Amino acid sequence: MNKKQLIESLNFFINNDQLGITVYCLLKKDESFMPKALDIKDNDVASLTQLFTTSISQNLLHKEELSVLPLSSSDERKNVIYEYDLEIPEELKSLDTILSTDNIPKFSFQTDDFLDIKALLIEIGNNENQIVLYKTMAPINIFGRKSFFLKQVLSNERFEKINEDFIRISSGFQLLKVNNSLFVIDLETIEKFFGFHDIIKKEATQSLDVIEQIKLLENPETLKELIEDVTFARKLTKVAKNSPVIKTGIPNKDIIGFTLTHPAVKGKLRYNQTKDKIQLDTKVSKNLFVKLLNDDFLTSELTKLYYDSLAKDGVSEEQSTNDIN
Known part of the structure; x- marks a missing residue:
């Protein structure tokens, strides 16, 4: 609704x-x-x-x-x-x-x-x-x-x-x-x-299964260490149900390419030797990875500036037309 x-x-x-x-x-x-x-x-x-x-x-x-x-x-x-x-x-x-x-x-x-x-x-x-x-x-x-x-x-x-x-x-x-x-x-x-924390942990675990399925991480098991951190687990719950990156089926090579060029992520992640998988070795990199899947790194079409944004309420072309009228 x-x-x-x-x-x-x-x-x-x-x-x-x-x-x-x-x-x-x-x-x-x-x-x-x-x-x-x-x-x-x-x-x-x-x-x-x-x-x-x-x-x-x-x-x-x-x-x-x-x-x-x-x-x-x-x-x-x-x-x-x-x-x-x-x-x-x-x-x-x-x-x-x-x-x-x-x-x-x-x-x-x-x-x-x-x-x-x-x-x-x-x-x-x-x-x-x-x-x-x-x-x-x-x-x-x-x-x-x-x-x-x-x-x-x-x-x-x-x-x-x-x-x-x-x-x-x-x-x-x-x-x-x-x-x-x-x-x-x-x-x-x-x-x-x-018992909301238990529910969140359960949902976060389901997100980990989804992450493993896309085979983007070299070491997906490292995310399990943070499931007990409720703040991090809440961020993970978005992935299985609402990750725009996963829902739209963005190829892994495009995701990797994005992390190599976007200022918010560039130089902050490590990769395997063939650079076709991300390797998470710090809590910072794990948070960045979840932000990546939740499409929090944006670029303004107007100014070409880069943003790290939580608020991404979608606007359809029909809604935009109705607002003008």
Whole structure:
């Protein structure tokens, strides 16, 4: 899904007073995850819906510089939403559960524990269209009766102890599911939770298999040493799924020729005796090689200047014409 399609999908949920909302808490018990519906007072539903639709509008729809990229192509750019295209962690499969099931049990204070809540799932929509927001719940936002909290009473001067369990719900969220696509709003959260590092390492290993198949390296096994480095492993994940060099089938001799002439790479790589394979012997050379496969070294057609660029959002001839018109 591109940016235009995402915005069109989200616009349906903005300023639409015919939508309902259901909030689920995601409980973690014995390493398994279970959604439970929260029974919320009817009078509070409208304000809760407004809280999240306003957040969607402000943080997604009104950001002109926002880009949409596959998660496997994540880089250091800001203002990016990533469409999830990797293995789905068990915890995130709960978003599909609430979309496909109508009889999810309610949260009960008799059988469920507030402290087991790991996230909130906010479903907004009608019978035809739904959106689900994933919101992590830090312990600081979950308040049990074992703690001691005070609230203001009517006198404006006196405080009294709160004897109920309660949670604090703010407007932020980290993931969003719409039209069968899952989007990462906060990449940092994804990297901290869900066993994401293991997923990245698995994807990086698949990229190593692809690299070996093109027979461009004299010693491809040296890349395996850096799989445990998550930063490097993330760069490798792009190769199998999104390497423009591999996808377009650039011949190895052309790749070698490029490395011998482009200023960003020239003199920084070593080769075998016949100069038909690259030999990686330093961490710098390994990073340069991954950049090479991800086509990060560019030349301006206008100025003939050379660049090392992460941002390479493709523009078709049709898009360029539409922008002019």
